[in-house]
Amino acid sequence: MIGFGIVLVVACGREVPLEDRVEQLLKKQDYGQALDLVAGELRKRPEAWTVHDLRVRVLLAAGQADEALRAYAERYRSAGPDAPVVFRQVAIALVQEGLASRDGLLRARAAAALAALASPDLLPVHRRALAYPDASVQALAVRGLASVSGEEAGRLMREALGDSQAEVRAAAAAALTGRNDAETRAALAQALHDPVQGVRLRAAAALARQGQPEAFTLLTRFVRDPDDSLRMQALEALGHLGNPDVAPALRPALQDSNPYVRIYAAEALARLGEPLGREVLRQVLRHPSRSVAMYAAEALSNLGDASGAPRLVEALGPGQDLSARLYAAWTLARLGDHRGKPVLDELLQHDEVQIRMQATWTLGQMGDGVGVGSLQRALTDEARPVRLQAAWALATKLGGQRPGG
Template identity: 35%
Template structure:
């Protein structure tokens, strides 16, 4: 007989279990302790005593009603970074990031040199999440580490911690020997591009020119990610590769990159992709394999395709939650302005508020 899933631990239970004899219990307790501390941190951001802002600046957050559980929790997680079991150390690093525990920065910097690869990655990821500039020099060195998994996480973290210096580091990562490092560098540049006003985008940037050279990369994910980035920078040299993906001509590409390329066809107004997108969205093949039908429909709607627009608008009022929710996300990704009235109404409902607001944000 199956037992019911355990209830979440209380804060005190977390403090008890981080010292358990069983490593799996210690790891779970670290994860749940991080959630408790994150909730305290969010509460401090919303209110608290007049001195809260000053404490937050120096990373000294705690719950006024219960002594210093925040500081105690951070100390427990920092101690767990020295646990004998790598699974516990990795969970502790992630929990410190969840808790925005800048006071644990020194411990995380030490954990970057952990003998276990998973722990090193989680420590680097945590440094990136915290965004503390004091980690900049350590992350800069990690960019040239001999271990590809360290370079991978360093690319992500460095761009968050040192955004003003990130472009040079990212361009260098485009030439990395490791496929995954080249790929994540392209994705980070694309993420940064999304935060750039459209008027400030354009071909000819250093990153854009470096990405053009990756259009012929040996790895399909790198080629496709490069095409998406180049095309979104306004350089038509990325268009042929996007059309090739839409027509099914790129073997071995991941689902995520394939779907991203389909939606980029719509975003960039590539009407030449419409026949291929229609086959993906409405052809019989979608019944037996993943053709990226929803992404193709998003692209078609962005291109003003009458059937795609009509179906997405209709699905916004579907009685099936899964269909409605997919339509909300699709309408936002397609920048479907005709959906604004329906999305505004959905933003007033508890069940759809978050999704609808995110979709509306894309339309602004």
């Protein structure tokens, strides 16, 4: 039953709640009549925001998620208040539509939004996402399950460890980190024998966090692997484990031929309390390659260190590469530094849809309520992918009650 306490006076003089009338029509799937009923009330009381919310709910029940988003956004023209619970329902409906899109990028963005909004009430959506053939969509859906408590979420992650696609299995192993029940331990132990090294590495990292010495030893071996990506992943995992005894095994990686591996090694050592780690990262800020220097700035931001902010602000300049400007704005935002927001507002007017979409996503990463107004305006962008990204970002910012969470 929809509850708003709105009433409609009928001819006999008896007051009948508007939501009751609407509920009866929804049961009959008479969405047109329900919308007419709500529209009539709004003509009399155009700023009755609970009636606006009721209209949004009717549109969602009718399967018109885009219209529901448009109807919700109308309140901003009159400075109407947000209704986080209602808006979250709109965002979830748009996630489900995005997952079914033929556009691969939009599917991936929808899966990322699902991961950000993850809660027990969304487990059915996660199950559907895990049935999609896209490895990236499944991996993101699994990643979101990591923040959902309960046995059902654990079961879905353990099942994903047996997926045919290595990207999904690796995501599942990482997502199971922190779960210490017997079934999870057994599933991760089996994953240590996976034919793909990346899966074995993630399983080893999860088990090492549980204090299993064999897994810790295996994870340390990956620091010397010929594959650059595996070395970086192993260094990152060992840094987060927080065991200073491993520091001697990590120091040689500071001389690695790959500058990005050196950055991972320095960050890991800094996490383990080695002053040399931060020192190396600050030196890399002067690297002649801007991308390498900015990566070091990001590593410092992971440590809550703003030493790289000047290099990042430099990359925000109007003559800089667009991807660098977006990356700089995002990294600064992680430090609580919002000097990149004007750049993001500027890029919301860019001709390319993907640039506007990325700027919208980055605005969603800004804390302290920063960027809410910009996201509200982006809800009316001419391009649907931008509108959807704005809805997902805004829903994450607004929060809203999560049933069962």
